[in-house]
Amino acid sequence: MMLPAGHPAIPKPQIGVLLTNLGTPDGPDVKSVKRYLGEFLSDRRVVEIPAIAWQPILRGIILNTRPKKSAEAYGLVWREDGSPLAAITRLQAAALKDAFGPGVLVDWAMRYGNPSIPDRLAAMKAAGCERILVAPLYPQYCAATTATANDKAFAALAQMRWHPALRTLPPYYDDPAYIGALKTTIEQGLAALDFAPDTIVASFHGMPERTLELGDPYHCHCQKTARLLSEALGREVVISFQSRFGRAKWLGPATDTTLEELPGRGVKKVAILAPGFSADCLETLEELAIRGRESFVEAGGTHFAYLPCLNDSAVGIEMLRTLLGRELEGWVAKP
Numbered sequence: 001m002m003l004p005a006g007h008p009a010i011p012k013p014q015i016g017v018l019l020t021n022l023g024t025p026d027g028p029d030v031k032s033v034k035r036y037l038g039e040f041l042s043d044r045r046v047v048e049i050p051a052i053a054w055q056p057i058l059r060g061i062i063l064n065t066r067p068k069k070s071a072e073a074y075g076l077v078w079r080e081d082g083s084p085l086a087a088i089t090r091l092q093a094a095a096l097k098d099a100f101g102p103g104v105l106v107d108w109a110m111r112y113g114n115p116s117i118p119d120r121l122a123a124m125k126a127a128g129c130e131r132i133l134v135a136p137l138y139p140q141y142c143a144a145t146t147a148t149a150n151d152k153a154f155a156a157l158a159q160m161r162w163h164p165a166l167r168t169l170p171p172y173y174d175d176p177a178y179i180g181a182l183k184t185t186i187e188q189g190l191a192a193l194d195f196a197p198d199t200i201v202a203s204f205h206g207m208p209e210r211t212l213e214l215g216d217p218y219h220c221h222c223q224k225t226a227r228l229l230s231e232a233l234g235r236e237v238v239i240s241f242q243s244r245f246g247r248a249k250w251l252g253p254a255t256d257t258t259l260e261e262l263p264g265r266g267v268k269k270v271a272i273l274a275p276g277f278s279a280d281c282l283e284t285l286e287e288l289a290i291r292g293r294e295s296f297v298e299a300g301g302t303h304f305a306y307l308p309c310l311n312d313s314a315v316g317i318e319m320l321r322t323l324l325g326r327e328l329e330g331w332v333a334k335p
């Protein structure tokens with residue numbers, strides 16, 4: 001078809017990089033938390049119980065009890081610029097704005113809640129992006145996190161007549177750029193403490209043991225990250241799993257019991273980090289830095305430090321630039 005005279009020039013093709021993370025409520029109030037948990041916990045990638053059995057439990061019990069408790073917890077960590085998870089992901093995208101050249105748009109979205117993955121993909125397409133790298137910011141692959149974020153992107157594309165080409169960021173649990181960034185941030189964190197920890201604990205988000213038996217690589221990815229980190233640091237790193245949810249057996253050892261038991265084993269000074277989270281959030285700031293500290297001290301611990309996630313630190317952003325830049329190869333000329 002011929003373009004009519006005076007037809008506007010076709011915009012220059014752009015490339016999009018969409019950072020994605022889990023999602024978070026819009027506010028630290030019961031209503032917002034209920035909406036968020038309803039969406040999150042209805043995802044069959046997250047709770048692998050047939051809907052006919054699960055939905056009555058979710059709607060009848062969990063969504064009538066948990067939002068109040070969770071909203072209180074969110075209230076303890078909420079910042080002026082919003083939920084820590086959303087605020088930090090926004091800062092990460094802003095810090096990477098000019099990282100890949102003028103033709104590359106960097107944006108962010110959440111799997112549950114706002115800004116949504118379909119909305120931001122539509123905005124990228126409207127801006128002329130013909131190629132999009134979707135980057136779920138989970139170092140360790142889990143179907144409940146990585147796969148469902150990508151599912152959402154694929155589902156959005158499925159609604160478009162003319163969709164952009166899509167790449168996804170693979171998990172990076174053993175990538176030298178990630179292990180190196182963790183090592184640097186831990187060493188910087190330890191140097192700033194006024195005590196030397198007896199032990200370093202690496203706490204990962206847990207998942208049901210059954211998910212491991214069904215073939216999810218998450219547990220193995222966490223173990224390998226912890227081993228490589230221990231080798232890089234040249235010291236032992238104790239691994240544990242946090243945030244148990246529901247009645248099923250979850251991966252162990254549990255972070256809460258580990259922190260309660262360490263003082264009895266002579267470990268009175270501890271530093272804890274959460275290498276599976278690319279941004280600090282409820283699970284790190286409330287569960288580890290607040291509640292974890294309380295239970296460690298109650299059990300006889302004397303010194304406790306929570307070491308923040310990579311977030312939008314210089315070393316964290318440099319790592320993202322390396323990982324994302326690699327996936328953009330062939331799309332963007334090397335600097």
Ligand SMILES: C=CC1=C(C)c2cc3[nH]c(cc4nc(cc5[nH]c(cc1n2)c(C)c5CCC(=O)O)C(CCC(=O)O)=C4C)c(C)c3C=C
Nearest residue numbers: 022023024046070085142144145205207245276281282283
């Ligand atoms: C980093 C990896 C994560 C995995 C794996 C994961 C699995 C998983 N989580 C739940 C249940 C909940 N998780 C909650 C919060 C939450 N989870 C992750 C990450 C992983 N989850 C993050 C980053 C967050 C924080 C969100 C924030 O707003 O800051 C919550 C909600 C909070 C609460 O009410 O306590 C629940 C519930 C399951 C069932 C699961 C299964 C594999």
Ligand SMILES: [Fe+2]
Nearest residue numbers: 022205243283
């Ligand atoms: Fe979770």
Ligand SMILES: [Fe+2]
Nearest residue numbers: 243282283287
């Ligand atoms: Fe939690």
